[in-house]
Amino acid sequence: MNAADYLVMFGVLVAIAAYGMWRTRGQHDLKTYVKGGETHWLTIGLSVMATQASAVTFLSTPGQGYESGLGFVQNYFGAPLALIVISLVFLPIFRRLNVYTAYEYLGQRFDAKTRLLGAALFLVQRGIGAGITIYAPAIVLSTVMGWRLDLTILCSGVLVVAYTVTGGTPAVNLTQKYQIGVIFAGMVAAFFVLLAKLPAGLTLHEALTVAGGFHKLDAVDYSLDPDRRYTIWTGVLGGMFLALSYFGTDQSQVQRYLAGSSLRESRLGLMFNALFKIPMQFFILLLGALVFVFYQFERPPVFFNQTAWHQQAAGASGAKLRALEADFNAAHAEKQQHLHDWVAAERAGDERRADAAQAAALAAHQRTEAARAETKAALRAADPKTPTTDADYVFITFIVDHLPHGLIGLLVAVFFAATFSSKSGELNALGSTTVVDFYRHLHQLRGASRSDAHYLAAGKWATAFWGVAAIVFAMSVTLAENLIQFANIVASIFYGVVLGLFLVAFFLKWVRGTAVFWGALAAQVLVFVLFATLGISYLWYNVIGCVACMLFAVILQLFLPRDRAAAAA
Structure with missing residues (x-):
């Protein structure tokens, strides 16, 4: 800059x-400050x-x-x-x-x-x-x-x-x-x-x-x-x-x-x-x-977080990282040639030649991705604290x-x-x-x-x-995930249970406070346990947390005497 x-x-x-x-x-009242x-x-x-x-x-x-x-x-x-x-x-x-x-x-x-x-x-x-x-x-x-x-x-x-x-x-x-x-x-x-x-x-x-x-x-x-x-x-x-x-x-x-x-x-x-x-x-x-x-037409860095790459390349892992970079650059140069052939074939309407060039470009791309994966592994081996997810650095590097x-x-x-x-x-x-x-x-x-x-x-x-x-x-x-994914993961762990509280409030009028309170706590614990033990998409935890909160609240309300539940609520 x-x-x-x-x-x-x-x-x-x-x-x-x-x-x-x-x-x-010059604002002087809470309502305007909070609600606008x-x-x-x-x-x-x-x-x-x-x-x-x-x-x-x-x-x-x-x-x-x-x-x-x-x-x-x-x-x-x-x-x-x-x-x-x-x-x-x-x-x-x-x-x-x-x-x-x-x-x-x-x-x-x-x-x-x-x-x-x-x-x-x-x-x-x-x-x-x-x-x-x-x-x-x-x-x-x-x-x-x-x-x-x-x-x-x-x-x-x-x-x-x-x-x-x-x-x-x-x-x-x-x-x-x-x-x-x-x-x-x-x-x-x-x-x-x-x-x-x-x-x-x-x-x-x-x-x-x-x-x-x-x-x-x-x-x-x-x-x-x-x-x-x-x-x-x-x-x-x-x-x-x-x-x-x-x-x-x-x-x-x-x-x-x-x-x-x-x-x-x-x-x-x-x-x-x-x-x-x-x-x-x-x-x-x-x-x-x-x-x-x-x-694909302009050679990218083998690892977009160039600061981290150069730090490790200057150390004991330098020779290995530079060799992987050379492999990446060679595969990328080959891919570029196939890409130009692919585009030329598309313009000429030659489908067979275009398909062959595309297949060759994809094969070369796999080699570049393999070199990138090995580079990340080498960086992690050199320093386990080095972040090896570089997607967040792609756009700012281009800029x-x-x-x-x-x-x-x-x-x-x-x-x-x-x-x-x-x-x-x-x-x-x-x-x-x-x-x-x-x-x-x-x-x-x-x-x-x-x-x-x-x-x-x-x-x-x-x-x-x-x-x-x-x-x-x-x-x-220190975050290991891609930032946009990490933000959604954190939200998905908590949001489902909170939504369950509101849906019970809106639609299950006979469920009282004590039942929904303990049902929500149980549902949140369940989400924590499932997140730690399962590998499913994090988006499902929004559904699981919400449904579990509502289900636990209904079950607890059924076991609470109506008058006692009302008094406790």
Whole structure:
């Protein structure tokens, strides 16, 4: 990065944060701080999208598309169905009861302990998620750019904590609207530059033909194998449960659409996401698939985390790593020749020659992948602490090596803007839930009463606390998974049980608080045990946790005498 890149990056980020702090200065009541003002549906839609689409989405998902193609999009097939259900069932109930948080409803429907359980599960899961949100871009950008990891985390973390604490929900909604605009502008610009960087004469259709020949465009998998991570079945069923849990019970999302000026505005904001969520994810994955095509004609590094590779190459494993790199480069050069033959045959309409060239290119590709796998094994043998998953480094490597200056700064600003937008929504929700569902609620249970200004100050302190906790977590964590997958894994472990609490509340009116409380705890333990012992797709844990919570609650209620259960509830 040069001076122009840094000027663009800091100019964009500081301007948005400063504007949000200035526009939302002088707030004095808890309701506005937590719920926001009368928000338009488009602002709600963009805010919901920005909170969900973190830097993990825009940094890691292209790498997922590079490695595995479009199949990851199946993860979102159930989201539109879930958003329709939330608009019809969840949203009217939340608005009718005029709650600040989703967990207030659990307290009204069941009892205090069930409300606290739902809120606690949210705080644990989203607290971890906030750490991942800030860690994701920091670890990759610090590695590629040569920045210090701790300073990268601190600088980005402190800035987003500052305007989130100052302005609350209005600041989050306002800044997210501009941050998502920067994100879309940057990703679209990257897409067109990528097309321009493809080999001279290679059309988009030919690029997609190459991607399809390497099975990068296989978006739908109808396999019934439960061990396969992404299939249409896990996406529609497991993805729907994940989306129901996330958009319907996660306060970081609920808080966004409860800010709507009316039920209609809130519903339109959710329908905006129902329409555009899958196309957005598809576009980002397609971008990754095209980066894959680009690197078939332009030699990529044998391992995209070049900092880690060079560190080990300078040590005792250097000779082995350089030999593997030579094998990779030789196989890649052979693959390039076959690719040119393949494209030429396609243009000439010679199907037999095209099929032969494609088969030869695929064989050479297998040798490059074998060299990459051996390189990862060698890196792991040299230092077990070396991260050997490099998908998260694919897109940023392409940006730094092949994009013009100025646009590099804009794309780096995109990653930080996505971090800010998602993290601000998470911290805002964590602070609100801590104050409303724990601090103020426990005061009310003891008969104590404090002023609105007191709880507003407590909300700001709680938000700051969770911000510091997220920064500390980000500085100490080491992730082995691809970041976008890890974030979804953490969510899937907790979300199903929380969704089960709400579905019991909505539809099983005869089940009381004590039964659902212990049923939810049993279901969460079951999910932990199954996750530790089974190898099934993590999306199924959303279904398992939800169904187990509802089933255990019903069984327990049947064994609790009705009058005793009602008294206990």
